[in-house]
Amino acid sequence: MKQNTAHVEAAEEAPGKPLSAHTGLEVDAEALLVALTLSPATYSRNRFFEMYRSPNVQHVRRRAGHLRSIVTAFVSEVGAPSRGTLESVVASTDGGSQLVYCVPRLGLRRSVVLTRIETALVRYCVGKALGEKVPTEFAPLPHDIDVITRALHRLSPVPSVAPSNETV
Numbered sequence: 735m736k737q738n739t740a741h742v743e744a745a746e747e748a749p750g751k752p753l754s755a756h757t758g759l760e761v762d763a764e765a766l767l768v769a770l771t772l773s774p775a776t777y778s779r780n781r782f783f784e785m786y787r788s789p790n791v792q793h794v795r796r797r798a799g800h801l802r803s804i805v806t807a808f809v810s811e812v813g814a815p816s817r818g819t820l821e822s823v824v825a826s827t828d829g830g831s832q833l834v835y836c837v838p839r840l841g842l843r844r845s846v847v848l849t850r851i852e853t854a855l856v857r858y859c860v861g862k863a864l865g866e867k868v869p870t871e872f873a874p875l876p877h878d879i880d881v882i883t884r885a886l887h888r889l890s891p892v893p894s895v896a897p898s899n900e901t902v
C-alpha cells in the first residue's frame with residue numbers, strides 16, 4: 735500500500751512549521767485553539783505571521799486568550815486581584831457548558847458559553863493547576879484528555895497511525 739508522502743515532503747522543506755504554512759491550507763481552528771490555550775508561545779505571531787493574517791486564526795487566538803483568563807480566575811491565589819468565584823456552570827447537550835463567574839476585585843461578572851473542546855480545556859487546565867484541590871465543577875472528566883489529544887494530533891504534519899499488530 736502506497737502512502738501519501740506530500741505532508742512529509744512539505745515538513746522537510748521548512749521544519750517546525752505547521753502544514754498550513756507549506757500548503758496554504760487553512761489550519762484546524764479547534765486544534766490551534768488547544769495549542770494556543772495550553773502553550774501560547776507555540777505559534778508565535780512573528781514566526782507564523784502569514785497564518786495569523788487569517789481572520790479565523792485571529793479569532794482563535796483571541797478565544798484562547800479568553801480561555802486562559804478563565805483558567806487564571808480559578809487558579810489564582812485567594813486574595814489576588816484576578817481571583818474569580820464561580821456562580822454557575824450549566825452543561826449543554828452537546829458537551830459544552832455555560833459558565834458564569836465573577837472577579838470581585840475587578841468588578842467583573844462574566845457569562846461565557848463554551849464549546850465541548852473549550853469546556854474540556856478549562857477543566858483540564860484548572861484540574862492540572864489545582865491538583866487535589868480542584869472543585870468538583872472543574873474536575874477533569876476521563877474523556878477530556880482524549881478530546882484534547884485528538885485535537886493536538888490534527889496539527890501534526892505527520893498523520894497519526896494506529897499501532898499495528900503486524901510484526902516487521
